[in-house]
Amino acid sequence: MRMTKMTIPVAILSLAVLIYSVYVHVQHTNLVNRMESSNENRVMMVGVHGDDIATPLEQFIEISERENPDLETLAKYWSKVNFYQTNMNATLSSITTFEDSTQSTNRSKMVHILHNVNRTIDYMSEDFLFNEDFTMTQKDQQQLKAILKIYQNVAFYIDEDLPDFEGLFGAIRGPLRTIDPQTADLLYPRGS
Numbered sequence: 366m367r368m369t370k371m372t373i374p375v376a377i378l379s380l381a382v383l384i385y386s387v388y389v390h391v392q393h394t395n396l397v398n399r400m401e402s403s404n405e406n407r408v409m410m411v412g413v414h415g416d417d418i419a420t421p422l423e424q425f426i427e428i429s430e431r432e433n434p435d436l437e438t439l440a441k442y443w444s445k446v447n448f449y450q451t452n453m454n455a456t457l458s459s460i461t462t463f464e465d466s467t468q469s470t471n472r473s474k475m476v477h478i479l480h481n482v483n484r485t486i487d488y489m490s491e492d493f494l495f496n497e498d499f500t501m502t503q504k505d506q507q508q509l510k511a512i513l514k515i516y517q518n519v520a521f522y523i524d525e526d527l528p529d530f531e532g533l534f535g536a537i538r539g540p541l542r543t544i545d546p547q548t549a550d551l552l553y554p555r556g557s
Contacts, residue, residue, distance in 0.1 A: 407456050408472060411457065415516040418453060426506075439499045443489075478537070508544050
C-alpha cells in the first residue's frame with residue numbers, strides 16, 4: 366500500500382480529533398457526576414430546611430389559636446419561619462435539572478411544589494410582618510396547617526438516605542390541594 370503525502374497528516378488529524386472527543390466526553394461525564402452529587406446534597410438540605418420551617422411554624426400556629434395571643438411572640442416565630450423559608454428558597458433555586466432521569470423529574474416537581482408553598486408564606490409575611498396584622502381568616506389557618514404538614518413530610522421523606530419522592534408526593538397531596546389546587550391537580554389529577 367502506497368501512502369501519499371496527504372495520508373499521514375489526515376491520519377494524525379483523525380487521531381487528534383478522536384483523542385479530543387474522548388477528552389471532552391470524560392470532562393462532560395465528570396461535570397455531570399459533580400452536579401449530580403451537588404444536587405443530592407442540596408436535596409438533603411431541603412429536608413433539613415423543612416424541619417427548620419416546621420418547628421417555629423408549629424409554635425406560631427399553636428400560639429395563634431390561643432384566646433389572646435401575644436403579638437410579639439407571634440412576630441418572633443413568624444420571623445423565624447420567614448428566615449428559614451428564605452434559606453429554603455435559596456437551596457431550591459440552586460438545584461439544577463440537566464439530565465433526563467426519573468430522579469431529575471422528581472427533583473423538578475419538588476422544587477416547583479415547594480416554591481409555590483413558599484410563595485404562600487411570602488403572601489402571609491406581607492400581612493403579618495409588614496402590615497403588623499396577625500389577624501387570620503379560617504382559610505389562612507387551614508393554609509398554615511397545610512404548610513406545616515407539607516414541611517413535616519419534607520423533613521420525614523427527604524432524609525440522609527435516598528429521598529423518597531413518591532412517598533413525599535403522596536403524603537403532601539391533600540395539604541397541597543389546600544394551598545395550590547392547580548399544582549396539585551396538574552401533578553396529581555383527581556382520581557389518580
